[in-house]
Amino acid sequence: MFMFSFYEMENEELEIPKLYSYFGICLATFFGGPLAGGVLIYKNLHVLNERSKGLKIVILFFIFQVLLFCFIIFLPKYFVNQIPNFLIPFLTALIVYQSSKKLFGEELKFREINEIKPKGNLKALGIGFLVLLLSSSIFLSFAIPMRLLSDPVEFENFLVDFADNEAKTADFNDHFFNLSDSELASYFQNDYLPIWYENKELIQEIKESDIQLSWDLEKKLELLDKYTDKRILVGEVFLKDYKNRHATYIEDINLIMGDIHDILRELEELY
Numbered sequence: 001m002f003m004f005s006f007y008e009m010e011n012e013e014l015e016i017p018k019l020y021s022y023f024g025i026c027l028a029t030f031f032g033g034p035l036a037g038g039v040l041i042y043k044n045l046h047v048l049n050e051r052s053k054g055l056k057i058v059i060l061f062f063i064f065q066v067l068l069f070c071f072i073i074f075l076p077k078y079f080v081n082q083i084p085n086f087l088i089p090f091l092t093a094l095i096v097y098q099s100s101k102k103l104f105g106e107e108l109k110f111r112e113i114n115e116i117k118p119k120g121n122l123k124a125l126g127i128g129f130l131v132l133l134l135s136s137s138i139f140l141s142f143a144i145p146m147r148l149l150s151d152p153v154e155f156e157n158f159l160v161d162f163a164d165n166e167a168k169t170a171d172f173n174d175h176f177f178n179l180s181d182s183e184l185a186s187y188f189q190n191d192y193l194p195i196w197y198e199n200k201e202l203i204q205e206i207k208e209s210d211i212q213l214s215w216d217l218e219k220k221l222e223l224l225d226k227y228t229d230k231r232i233l234v235g236e237v238f239l240k241d242y243k244n245r246h247a248t249y250i251e252d253i254n255l256i257m258g259d260i261h262d263i264l265r266e267l268e269e270l271y
Helices: 002-014 022-032 036-047 051-074 087-113 121-148 153-170 172-178 181-207 215-243 249-269
Strands: none
Touching: 022 036, 022 087, 022 121, 036 051, 036 087, 036 121, 051 121, 087 172, 153 181, 153 215, 172 181, 181 215, 215 249
16 A cells, blocks of 8 residues: 555656647637637746746737737728738748747657646647637727727718719719710810819828827728829819810710729728
C-alpha cells in the first residue's frame, strides 16, 4: 500500500503540465478570432511562468480583434463581400501561429521529440467559440447603435434634395431622341445642366461640412459625385459638339451613358 502511494507521488512529480499545440491554437484562432488564439497563448505562457508576457499578448490580440470587427462592420458591404470568407481567418491564424512559434516554439519542439502530449484540440476549439461569442456580443452591443446613428439627418436631407433634382431630368431620354439639335441645346443650357450643377453644389456642401459619415455613406457620396460628373458631361459634350458643328456627340454620349449605368449598379449594391 505504501509502495503504491510512493509510486503515485513519484509519477505526479514527473508529470509535466500540458501545452496547447500549434494546431489547437490555430484552430481556435480560425473560428474564434485572434483573441481566442491570444487566450491560448496566454495559457501556454502561464504554464511556462511567463504570465506578464502572456497578458501583453492577450491585450495585443484583443486590439487586433476589435480592428477586425470594425473592418467587417463599418467598411462598405460591396468591399467586404469581395474578400473570400476564409481569407481573414486564415491570415489571422497564420499571424497567431508565427507568434506562437516565436514565443514557445522550442518548448513545443522539445515536447514533441519527447512525445509529451498536448492539451486536446477540442478544448481549444471550444475556447475559440466561447471567446468569439463573448467578444462579438460585447462589440455588437456598441457597434449596432453606432451604425444606426451613422446616417445623419443632414445626409438624409441631401439625398432627398438630390433625388428631387434628378427627377426633374427624368424626361432626358424623351428630349434626347425627339428634339431637334437646336431644341436639345436649349434644353441642356436652360433645364438639364443647371439642375445637375445644383446637385454638384449639394455634394460639395456635404463634403465641406463636419458631418461624420459611415464608410457606406462615404462610398455612396463618392459614387453620387461620379454619377453627377457623368450627367454633367453628357450636356457639356453635346453643347461642345453642337457649337463646333460636329456630329460625333451620339457616340461620345453613348460611352458616357455606359459609365453611368456602371455607377448605378455600384450604387444599387450599397442598398
